[in-house]
Amino acid sequence: MLKRKIELEFTEYDDFNELDPADQHLVNEARRAVGHAYAPYSDFKVGAAVLLENGNIIIGSNQENAAYPSGLCAERVALFAAKSQFPDQKIIAVAIATAAGEITGEPIAPCGGCRQVFAEYGDQQPSEIVLLLAAGNLRVSRFEDARILLPGRFSWKDLKKGR
Numbered sequence: 628m629l630k631r632k633i634e635l636e637f638t639e640y641d642d643f644n645e646l647d648p649a650d651q652h653l654v655n656e657a658r659r660a661v662g663h664a665y666a667p668y669s670d671f672k673v674g675a676a677v678l679l680e681n682g683n684i685i686i687g688s689n690q691e692n693a694a695y696p697s698g699l700c701a702e703r704v705a706l707f708a709a710k711s712q713f714p715d716q717k718i719i720a721v722a723i724a725t726a727a728g729e730i731t732g733e734p735i736a737p738c739g740g741c742r743q744v745f746a747e748y749g750d751q752q753p754s755e756i757v758l759l760l761a762a763g764n765l766r767v768s769r770f771e772d773a774r775i776l777l778p779g780r781f782s783w784k785d786l787k788k789g790r
C-alpha cells in the first residue's frame with residue numbers, strides 16, 4: 628500500500644495593488660464582464676477575462692436559462708469564445724470575478740466542469756494557464772497552473788487508453 632498526498636500551492640494577495648499591473652488589468656476586465664451576466668435565476672453574477680498570447684482579452688459572463696442545464700459559467704463562455712475566435716493562440720491567463728465576491732471577500736472558485744476545461748486547454752499548450760480568482764478589491768488568489776485545481780482529472784490520454 629502506498630499513501631499519496633496532493634498539495635496545492637497558490638499565492639493569495641490581500642492587497643489588490645500588490646498584483647502585477649497586467650494581472651490587475653485582467654481582473655478588472657473580469658469585473659467589467661460581471662455587468663454583462665444574465666443570471667435572473669441564481670442572481671449570482673460572474674465575469675471572466677481570458678488573456679491570449681497575442682494580447683487580446685476575451686471576456687465572458689455567466690448566461691443562465693429557464694431550462695437550467697442550458698446555461699453556462701462565465702469562464703467557459705470566455706474560454707470557448709476565445710478558442711473559437713483564436714484557436715491557435717496560447718492562453719496566458721484567466722481572471723474570474725463575481726459580484727458576490729465584492730461582498731463576501733471570498734475569491735470565486737470555478738466549478739468542476741470548468742476545471743476540466745482549464746485542464747484540457749492547459750494540456751494542449753506548452754505553457755501553463757495562470758488563474759486569478761478575485762474577491763473585490765480585497766483578495767486575489769493566483770494559481771500558476773490552472774490544472775492543479777483538478778488533480779486526478781480525466782484526460783484525452785485516458786480516452787486513448789480506453790480505445
Ligand SMILES: [Zn+2]
Pocket residue numbers: 700701703737738739740741742
Ligand atoms: Zn463552471
